[in-house]
Amino acid sequence: MDGTAMLEEFDREMATTRKALGRVPMEKADWKPHERSFSLGDLANHIADIPSWTAPTIQLDVMELEGDYRPETADTTDDLLALFDRRVAEARAALKDATADDLSGTWSLVHNGETTFTAPKPAVLRSFVFSHAVHHRAQLGVYLRLLGIPVPATYGPSADEE
Numbered sequence: 001m002d003g004t005a006m007l008e009e010f011d012r013e014m015a016t017t018r019k020a021l022g023r024v025p026m027e028k029a030d031w032k033p034h035e036r037s038f039s040l041g042d043l044a045n046h047i048a049d050i051p052s053w054t055a056p057t058i059q060l061d062v063m064e065l066e067g068d069y070r071p072e073t074a075d076t077t078d079d080l081l082a083l084f085d086r087r088v089a090e091a092r093a094a095l096k097d098a099t100a101d102d103l104s105g106t107w108s109l110v111h112n113g114e115t116t117f118t119a120p121k122p123a124v125l126r127s128f129v130f131s132h133a134v135h136h137r138a139q140l141g142v143y144l145r146l147l148g149i150p151v152p153a154t155y156g157p158s159a160d161e162e
Helices: 003-021 040-059 077-097 121-146
Strands: 062-065 106-111 114-120
Touching (some): 003 040, 003 077, 003 121, 040 077, 040 121, 106 121, 114 121
Parallel strands (some): 062 106
16 A cells, blocks of 8 residues: 555545634634643644644654654644645645555654554554544534534534534
């Protein structure tokens, strides 16, 4: 399998994710549904950053992180969408160019010298990127609902959209 085999799924999930991010009122970035939850702004920025993990998953066998992970963040909804669009374009290009050889090995995440996990690259893309984004997009849907913002349709209509 090469990266183009994942493009249809990637494009569909990223388009749906973009719709949700476009509804985030970044003027309420500090809002949290619970004290242990992400703030709205932190959650939205995390979702916008997730596609940036695609290229390193394909291009590296080991990704080593030291200290705290500090991705680029956005303060406005327009900037959030621009950041997400840039990350998606980079990820899409990496997927499109990925050969079967590029995806044949395993990938490991090492944080502060400790191996967090190792898995085949296609499994990492599916779980660490695709499913991770879907998981947090679902959380964002709950946040939007609690804030009285219409939740976009994902795999079928939402209560707010037909």
